[in-house]
Amino acid sequence: MATIFNKVELNSINFINKSERSGTARSLFWPWAAANVSFLALSYGSFFLGFGISFWQATAAAIIGTLGSFALVAISSLAGKRSNAPTMTLSRAAFGVKGNRLPGFLSYLIFVGWETVLVSLATLASETVFTRVGNIDPDLSKVFGFLLAGGLTIIGGVLGFKVIMRIQFFLTIITILLTAGYILLTIDSVNWDKVSSLPSGSSAGFIGALIFAITGIGLGWVGCAADYSRYLPKTVSGKAVIGWTIFGASIVPIVLVIYGSLLAGSSDELNNLVASDPIGALTTLLPTWYLIPFAFVAILGLIGGAILDLYSSGLVLVSIGLPVKRYVAASIDGLIMTIGTIYLVWFASDFFVPFQGFLITLGVPVAVWSGLFVADVLLRKSYAEKDLFDANGRYGAYNFKSIGLILFGTVIGWGLVTNSLASWLSWQGYLLTFFGGKEGQWAYANLGVIAALIIGFIGHILISRGEIKKQEVYSRGEVMEILGWVLI
Numbered sequence: 001m002a003t004i005f006n007k008v009e010l011n012s013i014n015f016i017n018k019s020e021r022s023g024t025a026r027s028l029f030w031p032w033a034a035a036n037v038s039f040l041a042l043s044y045g046s047f048f049l050g051f052g053i054s055f056w057q058a059t060a061a062a063i064i065g066t067l068g069s070f071a072l073v074a075i076s077s078l079a080g081k082r083s084n085a086p087t088m089t090l091s092r093a094a095f096g097v098k099g100n101r102l103p104g105f106l107s108y109l110i111f112v113g114w115e116t117v118l119v120s121l122a123t124l125a126s127e128t129v130f131t132r133v134g135n136i137d138p139d140l141s142k143v144f145g146f147l148l149a150g151g152l153t154i155i156g157g158v159l160g161f162k163v164i165m166r167i168q169f170f171l172t173i174i175t176i177l178l179t180a181g182y183i184l185l186t187i188d189s190v191n192w193d194k195v196s197s198l199p200s201g202s203s204a205g206f207i208g209a210l211i212f213a214i215t216g217i218g219l220g221w222v223g224c225a226a227d228y229s230r231y232l233p234k235t236v237s238g239k240a241v242i243g244w245t246i247f248g249a250s251i252v253p254i255v256l257v258i259y260g261s262l263l264a265g266s267s268d269e270l271n272n273l274v275a276s277d278p279i280g281a282l283t284t285l286l287p288t289w290y291l292i293p294f295a296f297v298a299i300l301g302l303i304g305g306a307i308l309d310l311y312s313s314g315l316v317l318v319s320i321g322l323p324v325k326r327y328v329a330a331s332i333d334g335l336i337m338t339i340g341t342i343y344l345v346w347f348a349s350d351f352f353v354p355f356q357g358f359l360i361t362l363g364v365p366v367a368v369w370s371g372l373f374v375a376d377v378l379l380r381k382s383y384a385e386k387d388l389f390d391a392n393g394r395y396g397a398y399n400f401k402s403i404g405l406i407l408f409g410t411v412i413g414w415g416l417v418t419n420s421l422a423s424w425l426s427w428q429g430y431l432l433t434f435f436g437g438k439e440g441q442w443a444y445a446n447l448g449v450i451a452a453l454i455i456g457f458i459g460h461i462l463i464s465r466g467e468i469k470k471q472e473v474y475s476r477g478e479v480m481e482i483l484g485w486v487l488i
Contacts, residue, residue, distance in 0.1 A: 009160025012326040013319045016084040016383050021233045025240035027165070028077065029248035031228050034304035035169035037175040037219075039182075039297070040121060041253040043278035044216065045260020046271050051209040051444070055265050061206060062257040065213025066250045072374050073221045074245040079377045080226025081234065085388070087226040087312075087373075089318040093383055093471070094376040094460070097391040102322040102406060103369040104320035107223035110362050111313035112333060114220060115153065116340035118306040118357070121279050122149035124298045124343045129295040133288065142345060145299065150341060152303050154334035157310030158327050161231060165305055168211030171304045176252065176299035185261060186285040195265035208445035215363040215449050219251055224312035252379030270328050280473035310334060361425060364417060364452045368409030371456025372402060379461065379468050394471050401463050409455035416448030 011020070024075030048058040088196060092100040126145020130136045156167050229241060263285070264271040273281035279298050286294055320330055373388055387393030415431030418438050428448075435442040 005242060007162070008158070008327050009162065010326075011161070012107060013086055013089045013315055015089075016230050019234075021231055021259045021455050022085060023236075025236050025244045027232075027233070028229060028241065028244045030172050031165060031168040031308060032073075032245055032248035032400075033252060033297055034171040034175070035308045036217075036249050036253045036305065037172060037179060037256075038118075038253075038301040038305060039125075039179070039256075039279050039282055040118075040302065041217070041256035042256045042282055043274045044213075044253075044274060045262070046264035046274040046278075047212060047216075048200070048209045048257065048261055049202060049264050049271065051205040051212070053209055054198045055203045055261050056196050057201055057206045058209060058261040059258050061209040061213050062261075065210045066217050066254050066257070067246065068247045069214040069218025070221070071242075072370055073225045073249060073419055074216055074242040075374045075377050076222045076225035077229040077245045078238050078241050080229035081232045081236055081238065083226070083383045084230045084232075084234070085226065085383070085385075086315050086319070087222075087224055090226060090377075090383060091321075091369075091373055092388045094372060095397050095402045096396045096398040097388065097393070099396075099400070099403050102403055103223075103373075104316050106362070106365050106369060107322070108313055108316045110220050110223065110366050111309045111316060112336055113358050113362065114338070115306045115309035115313065115333070115337050116344065118302040118309070119146070119149045119153055119337060119341045120344040122146075122302040122306075123324050123341060124277050125279035125283075125298040125302075126295060127276060128283050129291045129298070132283065132290050141211070145295075146341060146345065147320055149299050149303055149306070149474035150334075150338055153306040153310055153337070154331070156303075156307035157314060158330045159332065160311065160327065160330075161228075164228075164311060167307065168304060171300050175297050175301045175304070178293050179252075179256070179301070181290065182282075182286070182294060182297065185287065185290055186263065189266060190262045191266035192262075195262055198265055202441055204441040204445045211446045211449050213257075214453075215367070215446070217257075218249065218369060219250070219363065219370055219449075219453075221308075222373065223316075223366070224308065227312050227315060228308070255283070257473070304335075310337065327411045336399050338464035361414075361417075361428070363446075363449050364413035365385075365406060365410040367413065367449045367452040368406050368456035371407060371409075371453040371458075372460040375457045375460040376464070376468070379465055381472055398462075401467075402460065405456060405459045405463070409452045409459070411454035416451055417446045418443050 045058065048061060067250065076087060080087065083090055088104050091103055094105060122143050123145040127138050127141040130141035130144065131138050169332060225245065261370070264274065270281060270284065273284065283294060295335050310330055310333055313333045314326050317329040317333065318324065318326055384394055387395050391397035412431070413430050418429035418432060429438045429443065432438050432440065432443055437443070
């Protein structure tokens with residue numbers, strides 16, 4: 001293990017050489033499971049019920065939204081196995097070598113945002129736990145949690161792929177065991193009579209929870225899935241890649257969201273506390289002796305996702321043109337994450353408002369790109385490696401059709417979402433007039449995310465299918481080159 005930690009990954013946005021490819025589809029279980037074994041998913045149970053729906057509706061939304069969103073992630077992961085290149089390198093085929101800077105920038109924002117949120121949650125959880133355990137000063141507790149979570153995230157993200165895969169393996173095992181311990185210790189807090197009596201909500205409430213599940217659980221990972229499958233040999237089964245990605249990423253968050261809904265539905269006090277401190281609120285159900293193990297599982301579970309975000313955000317920075325090595329870009333992201341965490345933890349008045357506003361606002365353009373990229377992967381059989389790095393190649397410098405589709409889908413999507421809790425987002429929802437207005441029953445369903453996803457997917461198929469076929473036809477020179485190799 002020491003030799004791994006002493007070696008920084010030198011690969012960046014390049015294609016992985018055949019000699020460096022290894023592993024099986026089953027190996028994808030560990031990074032995706034570790035990234036999603038988080039107590040934040042328990043808190044999502046409260047967020048789901050906040051849409052005014054029943055426990056059974058929350059359960060259905062969790063299952064459908066999680067599996068559906070990670071199905072998109074799995075297709076992106078399949079692209080990595082096929083091409084042995086990271087996601088935002090492959091995205092150049094759809095947007096052009098230079099035009100890809102637009103979706104790259106959007107992906108960068110979502111990655112930096114998520115890693116900042118996750119480290120912030122770990123910091124807040126540390127404050128709650130250590131204050132209860134030893135009556136330690138709250139600010140000192142936060143500093144400790146901040147240094148631990150931020151430090152491990154930066155180390156993993158900077159060192160790179162091999163270290164991440166080893167870290168995620170151990171994080172998955174440890175966090176699953178400790179999470180199971182939490183469930184066993186708190187299961188008596190479930191009041192099934194109260195939970196089962198929660199009234200069913202409207203269709204708008206259910207769809208709102210479903211869209212929140214899609215946006216908050218899986219959709220943000222589409223932009224980096226190929227980053228972790230690009231080291232697999234091309235001979236690995238594509239169906240296995242899809243299956244293990246969905247299974248590894250979905251199984252734990254589905255269980256945790258359902259259990260979180262049970263806890264939140266059983267206690268109004270807990271449900272209210274989750275809004276300000278999603279992780280720390282869960283400690284109120286625990287005996288004192290389990291608080292230290294809880295602190296570890298809370299911090300480690302959040303770190304698993306933050307490491308992937310930091311690693312991929314570094315790759316994105318390089319892909320959009322920052323002239324530095326991958327590990328330098330990851331270090332820059334670590335600095336930005338540090339500044340953002342300090343703001344959220346020590347200066348922001350509430351967690352839920354900035355979190356929800358962040359998810360919804362960035363979720364719309366990311367949804368357009370996700371739908372577009374998934375469609376592109378399904379339409380495209382191969383990638384021309386050299387042309388992905390040449391603005392004069394077959395993919396060109398700019399694909400204005402794809403760029404225009406991103407802009408169109410975003411305009412439509414933002415018009416169909418709203419967040420009245422955040423004044424700086426009051427301009428959204430300008431198309432909700434057709435659905436009862438900003439105060440109507442559909443106002444908080446966030447229809448814009450699904451609309452944006454559909455626009456990106458169907459729109460790309462309609463306007464780019466013919467162009468993709470032309471791009472995959474070998475030129476005369478390429479045919480002669482291939483024949484030459486065959487004859488040799």
